[in-house]
Amino acid sequence: MRQRSLIAITAALAAGALTLTACGSRDDDGGSDSGSGNKTVVIGVDAPLTGDLSALGLGIKNSVDLAAKTANKEKTVEGVTFKVEALDDQAQPSSGQQNAVKFVADKDVVGVVGPLNSSVAESMQKVFDDAKLVEISPANTGPTLTQGTDWQTKKVRSYKSYFRTATTDAIQGPFAAQYVYNDAKKKKVYVIDDKKTYGAGLAATFTDEFKKLGGKVVGTQHIDPETKDFSAVVTQVKSSGADVVYYGGEYPQAGPLSKQIKAAGVKIPLVGGDGIYSADFIKLAGAGGKGDLATSVGAPVEELPSAKEFVANYKAAGYKEAFEAYGGYSYDSGWAIIEAVKKVVEDNDGKLPDDARAKITEAVQNVSFDGVTGKVSFDEYGDTTNKQLTVYSVEGGDWKAIKSGTYTG
Amino acid sequence: MNELPQQLVNGLLLGSMYGLVAIGYTMVYGIVQLINFAHGEIFMIGGFGALTVYLYVLPDGTTMWIALPLMLLGAVIAATTVAVGAERFAYRPLRTAPRLAPLITAIGLSLALQQAVWAWYPDAKQSINFPEIEGGPFKIGDVTIQTGDIFLLIAAPISMAILAFFVMKTRTGRGMQATAQDPDTAKLMGINTDRIIVVAFALGAVFAAVGAVAYGLKYGQVQFRMGFILGLKAFTAAVLGGIGNIYGAMIGGLVLGLAETLATAYIADVPGMEQLGGQSWANVWAFVLLILVLLFRPQGLLGERVADRA
Numbered sequence: 001m002r003q004r005s006l007i008a009i010t011a012a013l014a015a016g017a018l019t020l021t022a023c024g025s026r027d028d029d030g031g032s033d034s035g036s037g038n039k040t041v042v043i044g045v046d047a048p049l050t051g052d053l054s055a056l057g058l059g060i061k062n063s064v065d066l067a068a069k070t071a072n073k074e075k076t077v078e079g080v081t082f083k084v085e086a087l088d089d090q091a092q093p094s095s096g097q098q099n100a101v102k103f104v105a106d107k108d109v110v111g112v113v114g115p116l117n118s119s120v121a122e123s124m125q126k127v128f129d130d131a132k133l134v135e136i137s138p139a140n141t142g143p144t145l146t147q148g149t150d151w152q153t154k155k156v157r158s159y160k161s162y163f164r165t166a167t168t169d170a171i172q173g174p175f176a177a178q179y180v181y182n183d184a185k186k187k188k189v190y191v192i193d194d195k196k197t198y199g200a201g202l203a204a205t206f207t208d209e210f211k212k213l214g215g216k217v218v219g220t221q222h223i224d225p226e227t228k229d230f231s232a233v234v235t236q237v238k239s240s241g242a243d244v245v246y247y248g249g250e251y252p253q254a255g256p257l258s259k260q261i262k263a264a265g266v267k268i269p270l271v272g273g274d275g276i277y278s279a280d281f282i283k284l285a286g287a288g289g290k291g292d293l294a295t296s297v298g299a300p301v302e303e304l305p306s307a308k309e310f311v312a313n314y315k316a317a318g319y320k321e322a323f324e325a326y327g328g329y330s331y332d333s334g335w336a337i338i339e340a341v342k343k344v345v346e347d348n349d350g351k352l353p354d355d356a357r358a359k360i361t362e363a364v365q366n367v368s369f370d371g372v373t374g375k376v377s378f379d380e381y382g383d384t385t386n387k388q389l390t391v392y393s394v395e396g397g398d399w400k401a402i403k404s405g406t407y408t409g
Numbered sequence: 410m411n412e413l414p415q416q417l418v419n420g421l422l423l424g425s426m427y428g429l430v431a432i433g434y435t436m437v438y439g440i441v442q443l444i445n446f447a448h449g450e451i452f453m454i455g456g457f458g459a460l461t462v463y464l465y466v467l468p469d470g471t472t473m474w475i476a477l478p479l480m481l482l483g484a485v486i487a488a489t490t491v492a493v494g495a496e497r498f499a500y501r502p503l504r505t506a507p508r509l510a511p512l513i514t515a516i517g518l519s520l521a522l523q524q525a526v527w528a529w530y531p532d533a534k535q536s537i538n539f540p541e542i543e544g545g546p547f548k549i550g551d552v553t554i555q556t557g558d559i560f561l562l563i564a565a566p567i568s569m570a571i572l573a574f575f576v577m578k579t580r581t582g583r584g585m586q587a588t589a590q591d592p593d594t595a596k597l598m599g600i601n602t603d604r605i606i607v608v609a610f611a612l613g614a615v616f617a618a619v620g621a622v623a624y625g626l627k628y629g630q631v632q633f634r635m636g637f638i639l640g641l642k643a644f645t646a647a648v649l650g651g652i653g654n655i656y657g658a659m660i661g662g663l664v665l666g667l668a669e670t671l672a673t674a675y676i677a678d679v680p681g682m683e684q685l686g687g688q689s690w691a692n693v694w695a696f697v698l699l700i701l702v703l704l705f706r707p708q709g710l711l712g713e714r715v716a717d718r719a
Contacts, residue, residue, distance in 0.1 A: 046685075050527075051535075054533055054534055054535060055535065193690050194689075221673075222687040223688040223689055228628045228630075228635070229627075231419035231422070232416060232670040232671075232673035232688060232691075233673065235415045235416055236421060237410045250534065256628055256630065260628075263557070264553050264555065265546055265556045284536060290584050347633055
């Protein structure tokens with residue numbers, strides 16, 4: 001009896017599942033054939049939407065959403081409606097890879113914006129590349145992602161479908177070193193990183209340049225990002241006599257680290273990369289965080305003329321979360337996909353071709369437009385041609401841009 | 410500056426916090442032979458209980474001298490309610506089941522509590538700032554003690570003294586000892602073992618709540634995942650000290666805290682160990698220590714042989 005009901009349930013489930021799949025595929029066909037020629041395509045977003053880094057992730061999601069809405073409103077691509085579908089990678093490489101597989105399996109996805117973390121990107125690149133599905137990260141700064149593991153000696157592009165609108169740590173670390181040594185006049189640095197792809201890479205490029213300039217590294221530490229207790233590290237910083245701390249990593253650790261350093265009576269600034277350039281860093285670091293520095297990619301979004309409209313539109317759209325450090329880059333990443341779809345559709349008599357994904361990837365390589373963050377185009381490695389960076393300082397509970405420039409080796 | 414005294418203080422502070430949470434593991438294990446893996450989450454709930462009092466009960470700008478006792482009360486109420494509820498609804502129905510069943514329930518409960526706070530507490534998807542005590546830091550020679558640590562420094566020994574008094578001198582405490590030795594005989598002697606078990610869960614939760622307030626003050630923030638790693642560490646501390654032994658939990662906590670801190674500070678200075686030092690390796694060394702202790706003293710530092718009960 002019991003066995004028979006089990007069989008019945010299994011059969012019912014199987015039948016249900018088959019019916020659903022059938023529905024799904026019929027919908028797909030219906031969409032592309034519909035007489036009005038209006039086809040809905042999906043721009044995927046992969047970012048941490050929950051967890052410690054969700055402030056940055058939600059900013060990315062909202063900004064891409066805004067790009068899609070704007071394109072739909074302005075009918076940027078005739079006959080194509082854009083939809084955004086966001087998946088949560090929780091900043092975990094394994095989740096990122098699963099999301100990539102999901103995006104590839106969904107035929108309507110024409111491009112993906114994301115992820116936030118370089119380590120997550122590493123797990124996704126091959127999946128997307130095999131499917132010729134374009135991926136544009138607004139935030140990855142690890143140099144190896146575009147230029148291969150031996151990027152310092154021999155640059156090789158590993159994945160043709162991977163692009164990014166953020167500059168790399170090969171530029172960001174040295175830029176910070178130059179500011180800290182030349183402008184802030186700090187000579188003795190204590191370097192801390194979280195051993196992740198992003199943090200360790202940033203700390204290494206910073207250290208190289210800082211030493212080259214004549215600065216002294218008085219100590220190094222690697223922290224475990226799962227911990228909140230940095231007391232042992234803080235004590236070492238204190239006794240090392242450093243006049244500045246450089247941290248390669250992200251704000252969930254950088255904020256408490258800065259707080260604990262200052263609480264121990266060591267009044268020296270903590271400097272980090274774009275991973276700490278978040279309003280949440282200021283919240284976590286508390287009052288002692290005043291004077292801490294961060295470098296971030298591009299010019300300050302609020303000040304570029306091309307960005308004013310973005311900021312106004314973002315406000316008008318009423319998103320709950322701020323666009324954060326990568327909002328402008330996410331909008332531009334989304335827009336690069338939209339521009340590429342437009343080009344492909346126009347070349348194919350107003351319809352998406354069968355091999356749309358491959359064509360769109362090719363088109364992204366050649367896009368060029370004035371975006372929120374300046375000129376958006378990509379070089380032969382998939383890196384942005386926009387090499388601008390900005391140093392921000394914590395003043396009065398907010399990040400204030402204090403120096404913008406282009407890094408020159 | 411001579412770093413060692415400061416590092417020892419750092420280690421003792423971290424260790425006291427492990428110890429406070431470890432007491433809950435050790436007492437529950439001592440009495441019902443259950444490793445309550447949800448205990449880390451009881452600790453986390455305590456932190457959020459204190460935060461709730463501060464954010465939603467007290468008027469804005471209440472001075473910490475008034476707020477702190479009330480927050481502590483909030484933490485204790487939240488933690489004990491959840492712990493006693495867990496005992497009643499998750500563990501008691503499984504008391505006669507094979508030992509694996511309550512263990513799995515504990516792991517499930519731990520995830521459920523985490524997700525509940527994550528989903529229902531406003532802003533708990535990220536770290537939430539915990540109120541600070543103004544003033545400080547204080548200096549004694551080379552050693553700096555931060556204001557947030559003073560609570561821990563005072564609360565840990567006082568909690569231990571109260572616990573020792575309770576277990577040794579009160580009727581319920583002696584009942585706990587009796588139940589730990591042999592629950593069936595204790596029952597025959599007229600001890601209400603069900604009540605004793607509830608008391609063990611509640612007491613563990615009280616100390617976890619004190620630890621959680623200390624955590625909030627020390628690190629200035631709480632998050633829904635704070636119980637996971639700290640719970641594992643506290644469990645390790647309980648095993649290190651000899652699980653079932655209350656003093657062992659505190660000693661185990663202190664040893665673990667010191668080991669982590671000293672490993673962070675000094676391992677990298679040992680020639681040939683440069684790659685194995687630093688804070689990211691602290692956990693590795695803590696567990697190496699645990700393995701070494703268990704190799705040579707399987708019952709833990711202060712544990713007794715329990716061969717007759719195995």
